[in-house]
Amino acid sequence: GYEEARDWALRYVFERNLYLQRSFDIESALRYVHGFEDVIPGQGVAGFEILEGIRALPEPVRRRLARATFLLPTGGGGLTAGVGTVLRRHLPEARVIAVVSAEAPALHFSLIEGRRSEVYLNEKGLCDSGIGLTIPGARPFELLREGLNGSLAVGDGLVGEAMRRIHRHEGLVVEGSAATGLAAVLSGRLPELGVDLKNPVVTIFTGSNIDPARHAGVMRGEEGSGEGR
Structure with missing residues (x-):
């Protein structure tokens, strides 16, 4: 079809x-203009927006955020390469972690193997339209292989639960990719990457590109529940 x-x-x-x-x-x-090879500097603007927000806060809060962990939804790697470059330069004590979909863990495996690796997508997950890619970008990967503090793959079960919590507590409709940062927190696996949970954790809600009917199904637990955590 x-x-x-x-x-x-x-x-x-x-x-x-x-x-x-x-x-x-x-x-x-x-x-x-490639969707992640050519937009790294533009994506980095989000990093500067984060810095501006931090600078507007009281000094004690700024000091804590200087040691924050940033969880960035990652597929091709353009956003994470751009934002991560800015954060590493201006917040050297901060940690930057790429969060990928367990259904499309191309970057995760690429970092483990030290080269760009391709994965086969055998099902359509909640993150498919955002970060569901078969291989990371060449330029982003070169930046990320040296500049990340780790990567974490989260399954649709956690992503769906994160989407429900974001909707329930923040009133926001987000796509699966946008919920991966919170999904990483819910996984309980951040300490395995050396994350001190006494320090702040920051993520970016990257979009709302999801069919309303599908989102409603996730809210009812018809998708994104149970397995895949």
Whole structure:
């Protein structure tokens, strides 16, 4: 069907085939801007926004946040590379951790193996439309392999629970990818990465790109519950 063909194209052609991207440039006389290879500096603006928010706080709070752990939703790596670069430069005592979907842990395995590794996506998880990628970006990976304090993979069970808590306590509708930071907290595994939970933990809600009917299903526990924690 159409949706299956589109998903195949996005995963196995659009992400990987640079020849097609160059052809797009030539045939359309437009410049193709890759979704995570070319936007690292722009994504880093979010890091400066975080810094501005911290600087507006009282001094005791600023001192605590200087040692915070930042949990960043990560797929191709553009956001994490951009924000992480800013935070490492201006908050050297802070920790930056990439949070990936357990259904698409390409960056997680790439960091373990020390090279970009491809994974096969055998199911459509809650993070599929945001960070569900088969391979991390080349430029982001070069920055992240030296600049991260770790990575953590979270399953749909935790992601769904995080989405429900965000909706219940903050009144926000977020996509699965945006909830991965809170999912990492709920996993209870942050101390394994050397995170001192006495220090603040910060994450970014990265978007609300989710079908309303699907979100309602997650809220009812029809998806994103049980296994996959």
